[in-house]
Amino acid sequence: MIRFLFRFVGLWVLAGAFVALVLDGVRSIASSEIVTTxxxxxxxxxxxxxxxxxxxxxxxxxxxxxxxxxxxxxxxxPLFAVLGVAGALLLLIGRRPAA
Known part of the structure; x- marks a missing residue:
């Protein structure tokens, strides 16, 4: 059950990282230079x-x-990098053990 919780939260955090990456991408395109938050x-x-x-x-x-x-x-x-690393770590913690 706890592994499911880690995977669930990890996927949500990765989704937040993706949203932050898209927002930074839109800002970068609009300003014609790389912008990160x-x-x-x-x-x-x-x-x-x-x-x-x-x-x-x-x-x-x-x-x-x-x-x-x-x-x-x-x-x-950058926010997307921090969230991406945190989400990946949560997914690794919640992964199923090798048989």
């Missing part, structure tokens, strides 16, 4: 308070270098 910009536009709380949590629980060297590059990565 970073994860941090999307998160900030959807819920700015939760991003601030997440930063405080990471810096308080782990350390400031973890925020600077690990989280900030992920927040600067």
């Amino acid at each position: 970073p994860l941090g910009v999307t998160w900030l536009s959807v819920s700015p308070g939760s991003l601030t709380r997440f930063q405080g949590f990471v810096e308080g629980t782990l350390s400031s270098p973890v925020w600077e060297y690990l989280v900030v590059p992920v927040l600067g990565a």
